[in-house]
Each structure stands twice: as structure tokens, then as C-alpha cells.
Amino acid sequence: MTKADKARVIPFRRKQSAIDPLSDEALIAACATGDPNALAQLFDRLCNDVTRFLGRLAYIDSQDVQDCVQDVFLAVFRSASSYRQRSGVKTWVLAIAGNVARERWRKTARGRSVRDQLALDVFRVEGPSLECATVTKDLILRVERSIKTLPHDLRVAFVMCDVEELPGVEVAHALGIPNGTLYRRLHEARQRLRRELDGSEP
Amino acid sequence: MTGARPSSCRCSATIHQAFADDDVDRVAAHLERCEACSTEWSVLEALASAAKRAAICELSTAAKDELRGKLLMEARAVAKQTPARRSRSMVFALALAAGITAAIGIAVVWRSMPTRARAAQEVMASLRRATIHQRDGARFAILSSQPDEIVRLYEGTIAVDVLPLERGERFRVMTRDAEVEVHGTEFVVSASADKLTLVVVERGLVEVRSGGAAPRIVTATDRWALPENNNAQVVAPSTDVAVSEVAPAPAPAPVSGRRRRALSSGTRSHPRQHEAQVAVDIAGTETSHALQQASPASEEIAFQEGWAALRSGDPIGASRSFASVPPDAALGEDAIFWRGIALARAGRASEATHILEQFLVMFPKSPHRDEAQVNLGHLRHRMGNDTLAAASFVEAQKSANSEIQERAQRGLREIR
Numbered sequence: 001m002t003k004a005d006k007a008r009v010i011p012f013r014r015k016q017s018a019i020d021p022l023s024d025e026a027l028i029a030a031c032a033t034g035d036p037n038a039l040a041q042l043f044d045r046l047c048n049d050v051t052r053f054l055g056r057l058a059y060i061d062s063q064d065v066q067d068c069v070q071d072v073f074l075a076v077f078r079s080a081s082s083y084r085q086r087s088g089v090k091t092w093v094l095a096i097a098g099n100v101a102r103e104r105w106r107k108t109a110r111g112r113s114v115r116d117q118l119a120l121d122v123f124r125v126e127g128p129s130l131e132c133a134t135v136t137k138d139l140i141l142r143v144e145r146s147i148k149t150l151p152h153d154l155r156v157a158f159v160m161c162d163v164e165e166l167p168g169v170e171v172a173h174a175l176g177i178p179n180g181t182l183y184r185r186l187h188e189a190r191q192r193l194r195r196e197l198d199g200s201e202p
Numbered sequence: 203m204t205g206a207r208p209s210s211c212r213c214s215a216t217i218h219q220a221f222a223d224d225d226v227d228r229v230a231a232h233l234e235r236c237e238a239c240s241t242e243w244s245v246l247e248a249l250a251s252a253a254k255r256a257a258i259c260e261l262s263t264a265a266k267d268e269l270r271g272k273l274l275m276e277a278r279a280v281a282k283q284t285p286a287r288r289s290r291s292m293v294f295a296l297a298l299a300a301g302i303t304a305a306i307g308i309a310v311v312w313r314s315m316p317t318r319a320r321a322a323q324e325v326m327a328s329l330r331r332a333t334i335h336q337r338d339g340a341r342f343a344i345l346s347s348q349p350d351e352i353v354r355l356y357e358g359t360i361a362v363d364v365l366p367l368e369r370g371e372r373f374r375v376m377t378r379d380a381e382v383e384v385h386g387t388e389f390v391v392s393a394s395a396d397k398l399t400l401v402v403v404e405r406g407l408v409e410v411r412s413g414g415a416a417p418r419i420v421t422a423t424d425r426w427a428l429p430e431n432n433n434a435q436v437v438a439p440s441t442d443v444a445v446s447e448v449a450p451a452p453a454p455a456p457v458s459g460r461r462r463r464a465l466s467s468g469t470r471s472h473p474r475q476h477e478a479q480v481a482v483d484i485a486g487t488e489t490s491h492a493l494q495q496a497s498p499a500s501e502e503i504a505f506q507e508g509w510a511a512l513r514s515g516d517p518i519g520a521s522r523s524f525a526s527v528p529p530d531a532a533l534g535e536d537a538i539f540w541r542g543i544a545l546a547r548a549g550r551a552s553e554a555t556h557i558l559e560q561f562l563v564m565f566p567k568s569p570h571r572d573e574a575q576v577n578l579g580h581l582r583h584r585m586g587n588d589t590l591a592a593a594s595f596v597e598a599q600k601s602a603n604s605e606i607q608e609r610a611q612r613g614l615r616e617i618r
Contacts, residue, residue, distance in 0.1 A: 036277035043270055048260055055259030065259055070273055077277050143252040162250040193249055 024089035031080035087170035095174035154189035380412035572601035
């Protein structure tokens with residue numbers, strides 16, 4: 001297939017008469033051809049997911065979240081051609097977000113506590129809800145603190161599978177690890193969190 | 203955490219996996235019948251629920267718009283840079299590939315240089331497939347190199363570690379009365395008075411052909427030994443006994459000037475082989491009848507010289523040397539075959555055809571048979587006798603060696 005053929009088949013174009021929006025996969029394919037508008041569309045769809053995921057990973061400072069989100073989408077744009085559709089686009093993007101967050105944390109925010117200083121003018125913060133009768137505010141805060149103690153791999157596995165509720169098989173593909181490795185990480189993360197919350201040493 | 207920790211369940215791992223896979227039905231079915239998992243499940247659910255309800259960062263609409271604008275600008279810049287970066291990467295990759303190709307080319311050219319031209323480094327090609335460890339002052343020489351490597355063992359014990367051979371390659375250790383053919387293995391060979399006395403296989407298998415006896419396969423669980431009455435047999439499984447204890451070699455003996463030269467010219471730059479040669483030359487202080495017998499025979503020297511000539515690009519000299527090896531000598535079969543090849547390389551197709559035909563008649567079961575057939579096919583085709591050439595190629599197609607099969611098929615296509 002020539003470049004010209006690709007350009008006819010894949011590019012993202014906003015058609016006035018189009019009823020169905022382009023799928024996430026089509027947007028990624030358009031990104032692979034270097035179409036910034038496709039990236040903007042993808043950003044609109046996944047921005048909240050990525051921001052929430054980065055926040056849950058609890059790596060980065062609140063001031064850094066915006067930059068980190070930008071880095072994530074730029075990384076998605078650069079590596080769009082490597083997307084093989086073995087996992088959903090959201091799973092794949094969140095896996096990239098995990099890597100970006102770790103790298104950023106290593107470079108700039110090592111050791112700093114996360115979300116201790118929320119910038120309220122930038123962020124809208126949803127605090128613990130009282131709607132859930134079985135989950136107390138205290139427990140939520142303890143869980144937050146406990147997640148910060150997890151190693152990166154365990155943290156990503158727990159947040160992606162248990163919190164974001166992404167399918168394990170897709171997550172394993174997106175992270176480039178065997179299913180068994182993901183399950184082991186997930187199991188270990190849960191056990192560690194339980195031990196942490198029970199007050200015993202991990 | 204709420205509640206006591208649940209008792210462990212053997213199927214806990216299943217639940218964890220099912221949870222990860224979002225296999226709700228499977229989880230529900232299991233939780234209904236397993237109390238322990240049900241308890242654990244509720245704990246995990248509470249944990250996940252708490253994590254989900256933790257403070258969530260979300261960008262405000264204004265922040266999103268700002269970020270969107272920045273992202274578009276960055277993406278456009280990336281899109282513009284990408285072709286230039288790709289071209290730079292391509293140039294770098296091409297340069298790297300060219301460098302590697304040049305290095306490989308230099309190595310190949312160096313290896314294929316006439317051996318006499320690099321006599322300072324080595325007289326013949328080095329053993330590519332094997333490492334030889336000398337034991338008890340063994341005396342050996344390398345008679346030929348790839349693709350048919352022959353190590354001639356005169357006295358003592360050598361341990362040979364042979365890498366897996368490629369298609370069409372052979373590796374043999376010969377004594378006056380026997381030969382051991384290997385196919386990627388590790389083994390120990392002992393000879394006394396130029397007679398094969400012991401073969402211990404440590405890995406893989408070897409085929410021992412001794413005298414007129416039928417070939418004997420010796421595997422890693424066997425060893426071949428020559429008993430007192432000289433009847434070869436496979437004895438009890440190897441117990442990894444030091445070979446020097448099992449078959450002590452006689453004391454070293456002097457080597458005549460000519461034989462010493464032969465040995466020196468027959469060995470390569472392999473460090474251990476040099477060590478072996480030094481040991482032989484220095485240790486040779488006494489004369490013994492056994493070791494006089496164990497010295498290289500004239501036909502072996504001729505074979506060795508033939509090989510050296512062939513590899514140095516002198517096929518005429520090689521054919522002369524090979525011709526001086528009697529057909530009934532241990533190396534006679536190989537000498538005739540390589541003489542035919544040497545003549546073919548010299549462009550003397552008629553003589554080469556005659557020699558290879560003679561070879562096939564004399565040694566119809568030779569391992570070189572198929573290779574001889576395919577070469578004969580090409581020679582006959584070159585001489586315009588396509589009917590006979592096709593017959594040779596058809597015979598060669600029966601070879602178990604896929605490379606020879608391919609060559610034969612190619613030859614047939616050329617004829618058609």
C-alpha cells in the first residue's frame with residue numbers, strides 16, 4: 001500500500017453529513033498518519049479518563065497533572081502506529097499514561113506527596129461520597145494512602161483492573177506482560193493493600 | 203479493614219483471575235457456593251469501591267481547552283518533525299547496516315584468503331565446529347577442514363566438543379584402523395599404537411566404524427572400548443571415569459623430521475592444538491615401535507597436502523596430492539572424492555567426471571555419494587550430456603540432505 005493509498009483510506013476528516021462518529025481505533029489510525037485533529041478528538045474523549053487515572057496512580061503533583069496529560073497524548077500520537085488493537089484504545093492509552101507518570105515521577109517529583117496541594121482553580125475535586133453506606137471516608141483516605149505505598153507495577157495493575165475495571169486480558173496486552181503476570185501483580189497488590197489497611201506489615 | 207480476614211480458599215486464584223477478566227457470571231456462581239471466597243470478595247469489593255471513591259482529579263473546562271490548544275500545536279510540530287526524524291533514523295540505520303556488512307565482508311574475505319597467503323597466522327583453516335582438549339600428551343593432526351573436518355589421532359586421548367553441524371558438514375576422528383563420526387556432540391577418544399581403544403560419549407551420539415566391523419552407534423549412556431582380543435564392543439554405561447585411568451597411553455615417542463613437519467603443517471592456530479604440538483615435539487625423547495607405527499603415513503601427508511592446496515586455490519596441485527593416496531587406504535574414499543572436486547574446480551570437466559564416476563562405482567554407500575552425484579550432474583550438463591546429467595540429478599534428489607536436494611532440483615531446472 002502506498003502512502004497515497006493510506007492517505008485516502010485512513011485520515012481523519014470531520015464529515016458534515018456523517019452520523020456515526022469515528023471509532024477510537026479509527027482515530028488512532030488517523031493519528032498514525034499524523035493528523036492532529038484526530039488527536040484532538042481523542043483528547044476530548046479520553047481526557048477525563050486519563051486525568052482520573054493519573055490522579056489515582058498518585059504519582060504526580062497537582063501542578064504537574066496538566067503537563068502529564070499533555071505528555072500522555074503526545075506519546076499516544078507518536079506511538080499510534082504501534083497500536084495493534086490487541087486491547088481497547090482506552091486500555092492502551094492508560095497503559096501509556098502509567099509509563100509517562102512513572103517517568104515523570106522519576107525525573108521531577110520523586111518522593112513528593114501527591115495531591116496534597118490541590119489547585120482548586122484548575123481541578124474540580126470530588127471528595128469521598130457519603131452515598132456509599134459501607135465505605136467510610138476514613139477508609140477511602142486510608143486506601144488512598146495505601147495505594148501510594150505500592151510499587152509501580154502493582155499500583156498500575158490494581159488501578160487498571162480493580163478501579164478502572166478494565167478487562168485483565170486487555171490490560172496484560174497493553175502492558176506487554178503475560179496474563180499470569182498481571183494476575184500475580186493484581187493478587188499481590190490486593191494482599192498488600194489489605195495488610196496495609198489491617199495495620200500489619202506488608 | 204472491615205471484618206476478619208477470610209479463610210484461604212484453594213480457588214482464590216480463580217476468583218482473582220475472574221475478577222480481573224470481569225467474568226461476572228463465573229464469579230457469581232463460585233461465590234454462591236464458597237463462603238470463604240464470598241467473604242474475601244466482599245472485602246475486595248469494599249477495597250475497590252473505596253479506591254474508586256477516592257478524590258478524583260478532573261480538569262476544568264477552561265483547563266481542558268487550554269490543554270487542547272497546546273496539544274494541537276505540539277502535535278502539528280511533531281507531525282512536521284516526524285519525516286525529518288525518520289529520514290535521519292533511516293540514514294543512521296543504513297550506515298549501521300553498511301558498517302556491519304563491511305565487517306562481515308572483511309571477516310569472510312579473511313577466512314577465504316589462500317592459506318599460504320596467511321601462512322603466518324595458520325597453515326590450514328581452523329576447526330570451526332570443534333574444540334579439542336588434549337589429554338595425556340595426545341598426538342593428533344587436522345587432516346582436513348570444513349565441510350569435512352577430519353582429526354587424525356595417533357596416540358593418547360583427546361576430548362572433542364563438536365557444535366551442531368550444518369547441512370552437508372561432517373566431522374570425524376580417525377585412527378589407522380577406525381573412525382568416529384559425530385553429529386554435534388561431546389566425546390572423548392583414546393588411541394594406543396594408532397589403534398582406537400576407547401570412545402566415551404558425554405553428550406549426543408557418535409558412530410564408530412572400526413576395521414571391517416559394522417558401524418556402532420554410541421550414545422551418551424554407552425562407551426565403546428577395544429578389549430584385549432581386539433573385538434570392539436559396547437560396554438557398561440559411562441560413569442564419567444577419567445579416560446586416562448581407563449586407557450593409559452604409552453609414553454610419548456620421538457617424531458621424525460618429516461613427520462614433525464607434517465604434524466605442524468597439519469595443525470592450525472587453535473591454541474590447544476598448538477599446545478598439543480609443543481607437547482609432542484618436546485616430549486618425544488624415546489623411540490617405541492608402537493609410536494613409530496602411530497606416526498602419520500605417507501598417504502595421510504599426501505591427503506593433508508591435497509587439502510592445503512585445495513584451500514589455497516591450487517586445485518591442480520590438490521588433485522596430484524589426492525591422486526597419490528591409495529584407494530584402499532583409510533582416506534582413500536575421501537581422497538578420490540576430493541580429487542574429483544579439485545579437477546572440477548580446475549576446469550578439467552572430463553577428468554573430474556571420470557574420477558567421480560569411478561568414486562561412485564567404488565564407494566556406492568559413501569556419505570559423499572549424493573554430493574558426488576549432484577556435482578557429476580553439473581559436470582555432465584556442462585559437457586552437453588544432459589541425459590546422464592538428469593540421471594545424476596534425479597539420483598541426488600533422493601538425498602536426505604535438503605541442500606543437495608535443492609541443488610539437484612536447480613540442476614534439473616537448468617537442463618529443462
